[in-house]
Amino acid sequence: MTEQKAAVDVEEVKRMLDKHKAKMKLSLSLCAHCSLCAESCFLFNSHDNDPKYMPSYKFINSIGKIYKKKGKVDQAMLEEVAVNAWKRCVLCTRCYCPFGIDIPSMIALARSICRSQGVYPQYDE
């Protein structure tokens, strides 16, 4: 799914994280893990209610993972993130969070970080 690149530029990832730190930190720390966003995702509905397609699961396991490691991520992890950020989400921005957490922008940021490190889906596969 991804193009191989020698190493992840940790500094670049950190810089990208810092730019949106406030919003991201708050969103991640205040998500109550209530799972009420689940049904607002059409991919969740069309995959037999698989929790892996839940908007909160996707943003926790994409940008959340990168943030938890404070940007010190490796290629393998970015590839995992890419699955959540691309294959499980189409950024249709229809997800609904009772608190108003902006989930799509978090996932979009995870995509940007992956793309900056050369990890992105190859559509001709």
Added chain:
Amino acid sequence: MEISNILTADFIYNLARGPLVWISLLICIIGSVARTLQLISYTRVKEIDTKADFSSIGKKPPAKKFSVKDIPGHIAALKNTILAISPVTILVSLCFHLCLIIVPVFLLAHNMLIDDAIGFSLFSFSETFSDVFTIVFLICGLFFLFRRIFLARVRAITTLYDYVVLLITVAPFLTGFLAYYQIFDYKTVIILHMLAGELMLIAIPFTKIFHMFFFFVGRFMLVNQHTIGNGSRTW
């Protein structure tokens, strides 16, 4: 003097009943105000692009005057909300949060203590009323716990932290209930009750419980698809 001599039950009781209440209340209020202001400082007033006219995009139609004829339409519109999708969770959540605020603030025993301390207190509900609402709260708390344990979708994103936050929230109510009915040793339970309550107050600004303030900023002030009313700020 040995520590065990100082840390007697009476000492902890007086500490928890007196200074710790004020300290935790201060931390709660100052912390919450500070964090809310910090949160607002992360946002800015949304600029309107004067050159391009995107005014029709993403704008809700102007509010119509309320009419009785529209009521069925309003009810039908609810079918796309989380209320219709998970009605039980939403209703339980509503009860949980209402009881969480109402019970401690309007509890007779709390108001008597406040009256003793500052000579002024809010009105109180009857003890039976508070009792019923505490039981409702505890049942709702149990519902959330079971939901976390048994529902795959909630389990998928649950961490230990979620259980801790639930425990911090429920503990004051559980110990208060036990103390009121003098189940177990009263003195121990009431000390635990006071400490649990103070812990919850301190936890409000610094843990997930801060969502009580984030909710109002996130849903009312920030502009997004699900803003309630006309938000004016953006990140």
